[in-house]
Amino acid sequence: MKRIAVFASGEGSNFESLVTACEQGRLHAEPVLMVCDRPGAKVVGRAAAHGVESFVFSPSSYASKADYEREIVRRLDAAHVDLVCLAGYMRILSDTMLAAYGGRIVNIHPSLLPAFRGAKAIEQAVAYGVKVFGVTIHYVDESLDGGRIIAQRAFEYDGSDVEQVRRLTQQIEHSLYPETVEKLLAE
Ligand code: GAR
Numbered sequence: 001m002k003r004i005a006v007f008a009s010g011e012g013s014n015f016e017s018l019v020t021a022c023e024q025g026r027l028h029a030e031p032v033l034m035v036c037d038r039p040g041a042k043v044v045g046r047a048a049a050h051g052v053e054s055f056v057f058s059p060s061s062y063a064s065k066a067d068y069e070r071e072i073v074r075r076l077d078a079a080h081v082d083l084v085c086l087a088g089y090m091r092i093l094s095d096t097m098l099a100a101y102g103g104r105i106v107n108i109h110p111s112l113l114p115a116f117r118g119a120k121a122i123e124q125a126v127a128y129g130v131k132v133f134g135v136t137i138h139y140v141d142e143s144l145d146g147g148r149i150i151a152q153r154a155f156e157y158d159g160s161d162v163e164q165v166r167r168l169t170q171q172i173e174h175s176l177y178p179e180t181v182e183k184l185l186a187e
Contacts, residue, residue, distance in 0.1 A: 012043025021178035
């Protein structure tokens, strides 16, 4: 069984969908570690509820990003992680993580990349007035949301209700991420 780690910063609904898919046998992987950079985040409770080990840290208690990423890499190595899944982890990875796990890190982004990179992608797309929204899963490299695309799924929506777009986006995310990780691990 392949071993995955999930990184998240907030709500953790994508963490939940990946772990549930593992529990239900739709995703043949073992979630061995959840990494979170915000001690109060809801995802921390979700990891505990599913019995997934977590590493929760405050970036400000480390001297540098390299320092906390070295600690993350140490924990990923100790857990023998095959694939890192970023799921709403709102930090750009530095060389420390990429040197150790480059090519084995994927991210989910709530837009059809290369449109609307970075933070608040849904708000950006609604403000632009697009009629086709979507989700991208891609490899992570040193660029901002610019690594090789693995999967995309689109939907049409004609309106300006950000929360409605978020709901529709997340519905897609919760099926596309487990399906895509399953395919990647089978390769
Ligand atoms: C998801 O919609 C994910 O695509 C997005 O954050 C949300 C996290 O939700 N990621 C990014 O915007 C990355 N640039 P969740 O915590 O409920 O999984």
